[in-house]
Amino acid sequence: MQNVDQLITLIRDKSNKEALCMLEGAPELAKAHSQKGGQLHGASPLHWAAHRNAAEVCERLIQLGADANDSASDWWLTPLSWGADAASVDAVELLLKHGADVNQDAIVGTSALHAVAMGGATQGKERAEAYAQTAEILIAHGADVNKPTNRKRTPLDEAIENENDRVAAVLRKHGGQVSEVSGS
Numbered sequence: 001m002q003n004v005d006q007l008i009t010l011i012r013d014k015s016n017k018e019a020l021c022m023l024e025g026a027p028e029l030a031k032a033h034s035q036k037g038g039q040l041h042g043a044s045p046l047h048w049a050a051h052r053n054a055a056e057v058c059e060r061l062i063q064l065g066a067d068a069n070d071s072a073s074d075w076w077l078t079p080l081s082w083g084a085d086a087a088s089v090d091a092v093e094l095l096l097k098h099g100a101d102v103n104q105d106a107i108v109g110t111s112a113l114h115a116v117a118m119g120g121a122t123q124g125k126e127r128a129e130a131y132a133q134t135a136e137i138l139i140a141h142g143a144d145v146n147k148p149t150n151r152k153r154t155p156l157d158e159a160i161e162n163e164n165d166r167v168a169a170v171l172r173k174h175g176g177q178v179s180e181v182s183g184s
Contacts, residue, residue: 068098
């Protein structure tokens, strides 16, 4: 019997054709969540497909009932924030097209725009243009450029701290401000 963690492994490995085939045989996996322990507990196939910019897989998962606003993950909560963290331009656009809430809490008051401002594992230094484009898409869909986190930090605070200069420029262009707590 196939399980959600096998599907997630295919998506993580960018074996999209195999993932789509697995979904055809086990469509219920589209709405399942990983029960593996650790930081990635609760992630769904849609979270991973968004992070890997697998737009075709995202589309199929949503067709099969995956929730674009799923917040069951223990890491970044939403598929949109996972996609933003990885500058997954195509997946972010697709999720927004399917009703993802651009300002939904991604964790401790952050949003997908905070995730893109932090710039993933490289702080936006690799694929800087993709991070900037992702920020533009989020803003075009109504992202609050000055949304404070629970610690009162704005997306611009995060971009500056992470030296994510391209995203900082996008945020400034759209009225992004530093917070009073940033010290910037």
